[in-house]
Amino acid sequence: MSLELSAPAQSAPGCANDDDVWLECIECGEQFAPFDDIRYTCDDCDGLLEVRYAEPPTFDEFEGRGVWRYNAALPFEVGVTLPEGDTPLHEAPRLREDIGVDKLRIKHEGMNPTGSFKDRGMTVGVRVAKELGVGRLACASTGNTSAALAAYGARGGMETLVLLPSGKVAAGKIAQASLHDARILEVDGNFDSCLDIVQELAARGEAYLLNSLNPFRLEGQKTIGFEILEAHYEDYGEYPDRIVLPVGNAGNTSALYKAFRELVQSGSLDEDQVPKLTGVQAEGAAPMVEAVREGNDEVRRWEHVETKATAIRIGNPVNAPKALPGIRNTGGTAVAVTDEEITDAQRDLAGEGIGVEPASAASVAGLRKLRQSGEISADESVVCLTTGHLLKDPDAAFAAGDDPEPVPNDTEAVIDHLHE
């Protein structure tokens, strides 16, 4: 099967472009030219598509900084850029000690230009949209995808349309989409309904779809995996044992797995050096966790989802057919955490100076839980992915933090107050 970790590189089929890039269906293997037509899924079976390269990347081809450092693994040399990527891999010594693992690093994707990892996907996705010559860009979003699309659309001089679940998007994210001049439609439904509608709009030619169903977005997001491996190796002379990440539509899980598969294909990484991909969801929106824990090959759509971590309030993870093999074939797992555990982890990260939005903190909450249950052992080196910035969701930050204390406009009174 084509999603095996050991799948060899393929030679380019006739439909490949001059760079030996093509699209391939992960279900039936049908192959398509990459930029001749607009398509998001397989014409024959509606399966998910993957971008394929005849020459998978090696570490020594990478040069420069940010997402486009990795253009040997991307379909273009450069894209519509702000620029993005090259995010910090923070140490968190107190948290590491407290949770009890050998090494702990926090890959803070909130440090991207619009404050989430979605920028990595959009720099590639908007470049592809230009190649295809489409007019309007669109996405359904729990917030961050819309902020990134709006900014990259603006940068590329293109019109953008975003569909958001009414009342369920954090303030910072709507503010971004609004100021970057996206047309914002608030749908009286959840994220999954928004995605149903925007897919239909795309199918009817109203707009070019830039949700993570679009295989080119995941190409940009692969670079998170490359950056983690390179930085960890530089610091410790070895790769991390495990990467723990929040899961919504499971695009990142799929993208990281693809990065590792391509490095294995090129002979740059041994199969046993691939980090165990470990997904975390909120208890109120955990269809992937259910599938992993019950050993199901398919993920059941949850109609009713709820969590304070609005970025992962998703009941129908569209990339599950790519992500489930990623979790299984790397020896990883998945776990659900409560909203309270998420808020605790958000405070723990803040205590190390790392400000993240609730969904991001799910990774650390999940690590703690799996460490407590013994599923993760004390000798592991772990990287937790924090996906979005604290300022994305100021209301959640206020709720998790301490209230300001009112004092009189007088130094003596302030000192008295401090000594109370």
Ligand SMILES: *Cc1c(COP(=O)(O)O)cnc(C)c1O
């Ligand atoms: C989009 C998003 C996620 C979910 O990522 P998937 O790739 O859809 O699994 C998690 N956290 C934040 C902050 C996000 O914006």
Ligand SMILES: [Zn+2]
């Ligand atoms: Zn197919």
